[in-house]
Amino acid sequence: MIRGWGLRRKFVTVFLFLVTLPTLLFGSLIYYQATTTFKQQAVENTTRRMETNEKNVTEIISQIEKLSSYMTFNEDFRTFLTSTETELALQHDQEVANIRGYITFQFMSHGYIDSIELRGDQGAVLHMGNPVVSGDESYLDKQAIYANGYPIWSNAYEVDTQWSGEESVISLTRSINDLTDIERSLGMVRIRLNTEELYHRIEVNARRQQGKYFVLSNDGQFVLYPKATQESKAIGEEDIRQFVVTNDSTTMRYRVGKDNFLVVKKPIEATNWVSVVVVNENDVVESLYKVRRSIVNMILLLIALGGIALVGFYHLNIKRITALTEQTKQLEIGDFSAKVHVPSKDEIGELGARFNSLGDRIQQHINNEYKFKIEQRETELKMLQNKLDPHFLYNTLDMIRWTARLEAAEETEQLIERLATMFRMSLNSGKPYVKLHEEISYIESYLELQSKRLGDQLSYRLFVDAQIMETPVMKQILQPLVENAIRHGFEDLPYQGKIQIRCFLQEEDLIIDIIDNGWGFTDDHDVTTGGFALGNLQERLSLAYGEGYGLTILQPATGAWIRLTLGQKPLLTE
Secondary structure (H helix, E strand, C coil): CHHHCCHHHHHHHHHHHHHHHHHHHHHHHHHHHHHHHHHHHHHHHHHHHHHHHHHHHHHHHHHHHHHHHHHHHCHHHHHHHCCCHHHHHHHCHHHHHHHHHHHHHHHHHCCCEEEEEEEECCCCEEEEECCEEECCCHHHHHHHHHHCCCCEECCCEEEEECCCEEEEEEEEEEEEECCCCCCCEEEEEEEEEEHHHHHHHHCCCCCCCCCEEEEEECCCCEEECCHHHHHCCCCCHHHHHHHHHHCCCCEEEEEECCEEEEEEEEECCCCCEEEEEEEEHHHHHHHHHHHHHHHHHHHHHHHHHHHHHHHHHHHHHHHHHHHHHHHHHHHHCCCCCCCCCCCCCCHHHHHHHHHHHHHHHHHHHHHHHHHHHHHHHHHHHHHHHHCCCHHHHHHHHHHHHHHHHHCCCHHHHHHHHHHHHHHHHHHHHHCCEEEHHHHHHHHHHHHHHHHHHHHHHEEEEEEECHHHCCCEEECCCCHHHHHHHHHHHCCCCCCCEEEEEEEEEECCEEEEEEEECCCCCCCCCCCCCCCHHHHHHHHHHHHHHCCCCEEEEECCCCCEEEEEEEECCCCCCC
16 A cells, blocks of 8 residues: 555654654653652652751751750859859959850851850859840759759740840750759750851752752741741641641642642651741742643654755655656657756755756657658658669679670679669669678778779778677768769879778777878868768768767868768667
8 A cells, every 4th residue: 555655755754763762752751750859859859958957957956066065064164154253253363254255156156046145053044146135044944953964955935135126946955954963953054056057057958949848847937037028928837737746647738829839847856846848839840830830841842843844855855856757747648849947956956956967868750760760761751752763773784794705805794793782782772771891881882982993093991890890880981981082182183092991999989980181171061061971871871870970171281181970870760
């Protein structure tokens, strides 16, 4: 079935099944894989973000707890906590200076530390950092005393400070106990951390990621949160609280207005805190839609480019081939004027040019054949009109030859036999072509008769390559040239006229040279206009062998030199 399809249908089918459909399928596969990969990447990014933030929180907790532990074991701090204000002023200036230097270094190393407060049971008090004007922290002291030396972390709460006014802090409160009697309290330390600075420190590597990060206590109180979220309820804080307190699942989805949120939580080790990430799925989908649109646009672009390539290839190639096919059909039904437009020199253009050339050559051959046949018939008609019946003349000559033989006139018999041979070859059943050796035999008989007529005024020589004796040539092409040399070249010649005929192959062409030592041609002599015999012969040879073949006049030192260039096989046959 496919074998009967046209080239246009095959091309469209190949384009659809091998270009368009693979492009759509491949694009759809990329579209699906990109969607899946993007969603998976979003989950992985969220999980990685939580793990990174949890690590940051844990490191900060550990650093602050180590700072408070250092106060328990350091001699300067124990001296401060067990001394009164008077004793510190009189005896322990150096210890106080060391403590101040240590705390100052911590402020410089950890920008999220807002203030540090030391209170000894003997009445000594040291407050460094942002002074707290007001704020209820008494419940933290009670929890620290009850914890008996273990650090107590608060949730976020508000304090009124002297430098920055009201701000949110979380704090570590710890009872400092005696090393020799761990049940006896020496004093208390409170380290306050600015929640906004602390949040920025935790989120330092995640600011460009989607979603919001929170730290909540197990009872649902916010510990760390983005400032903008605290000021608005756009993401549903109450839903987040309930999820942390009452839901054992690690993920939850909820809706606020037109936004869908995904919540993921994970407990922070060694604390009563929970890491929470809230992602607006609309933001994720929007990013995903951008990728999808890019893929869709790419697929549409590829299809459009494929369509342009289809149209271009059709007009530049397929259409030209179909046009050539249509013109071939015209040539097949005999319309040799069929032509194709050749706009370029590529392979199709070369094929079209050769088709046009083929049509021209066929038309030319038909015209030549027609013209050749007409001229041949006209020549035969003139011969019939102007001459005796060849059979009658040949039979009469044969009768005279036998009479000469009976009378013992041998030379007369040979001359008559030569003349009879010429008439027999002239008859030749009307065929326009003879073998080369027959043409040579004819011209030899002609020259022999002429030499008998002219006597010592004429001599001749023939040279013929033996391998070309069977080559077909036009009949009687040499006789007009030899006759022309005798009649015009040897007229009133003061010395013996000589004619030389040479026949040989030169590459693929048959060469026949007719050379004489007569008066020769004038410098401007043209074979096409130099007499009826030569012009007629030139036209016959051009029709029979094609362009580039025929008569050529060469210029020897003396006399005339005519060269016949013939093909080994004529274009026109009998």
